[in-house]
Amino acid sequence: MFALSMIGSIPGVKSAVLGDLGGALVDALREPEGEAMAAEMAFLGATVIEAGEQLGLGTLQRIVLAGPTSAAVVVVWDRQIMAARVDPPRALAGVEKSILAAFKQGA
């Protein structure tokens, strides 16, 4: 199983949750609303996967959410989903890169 602590140690990652595409929470790190976040991210992941299938885009790899006050990176693999909140949002690009590198190491 993927170690969430590895993601949590990346500078700029405020909190993270690990769940499955069914919405169940597997693990949470510094996230007070882990269950809700896991469920909502799974719903997002499942919906986007369905859109991607209809558009012929292949396997969903990640979703990046950005705004002026918050940002998040959601990674999907092997029916699991990991969502990390990024703070400050301007660190998003660097955090996304580090998360992808961590996934490559962990895989």
Add this chain to the structure above:
Amino acid sequence: MDENLQGLFDLAGVNAAVVFDGGGKLCAQRGKAVYDRALCEQVAGLMARAVDSIALQDEGWETATAHFADGTILLRRVGAVGGAAWVLGVVADAALNPAFAAVALRVAANKVKRALEASMGLAPSASAVGLGGSGVVPQPDGAHGSGALGAAPRPSGSQLLGPPAPAAAGSRPVLANTGLSWSKVSGSGMANVAAADPASAAFLQRCARALALGVGPMARFYVEEAVRRLCPEAPFAMPQARALCEELANQIEDAEDRAAFLAATKS
């Protein structure tokens, strides 16, 4: 409206560009042959659902990028126009330059917003999309209120999100963004979900979050439905809070979750 997407569509790697509202109704579309209107309409519904769940996590979201093995879906919030929340979507392949796409999306979002305002006979908003202009609702008097998707027109000079003034008999309440649907017009053409004041809006958000722990990501929709049942004609206000909580609690099967929900929403 479709011509506002042409600049975006001309960008290398872009295969389709769409504009849809919070209910998933397609408003404009430009796409290569394979991405015809029927397919885009179908996908717009899914994208709107995705946007709903993004808003649950972060109401202030601006862009969402979904990376697939063979392409990308980019979403950019256009903002609120005419009581509905609008989103611009792009389907692209690996040839897309992300930096160029970000600029083109912002430009297109501004064009789309202006076109929507013009088509609805609204005064153009001064602020641009992506520059703090999200959620701006043009008012009939040319003033702008922030964050109140679906807000009703207000008398000139009144404060949209200021302290609620004592309501005079027969006067319209000041509406605030509930942060739920986010006051979009639903695909079924039902009335907006609106709150009478910021406190009521905040309460609805609290309900949705608390309910999500018990029923999952569909919580927001349950809250919307309950609000529509409880106050079909008027905006939701705090006097209906107790009835709303009871209504929602009845939808939680697990007794422990139900008790936790009631405790979390106790005001």
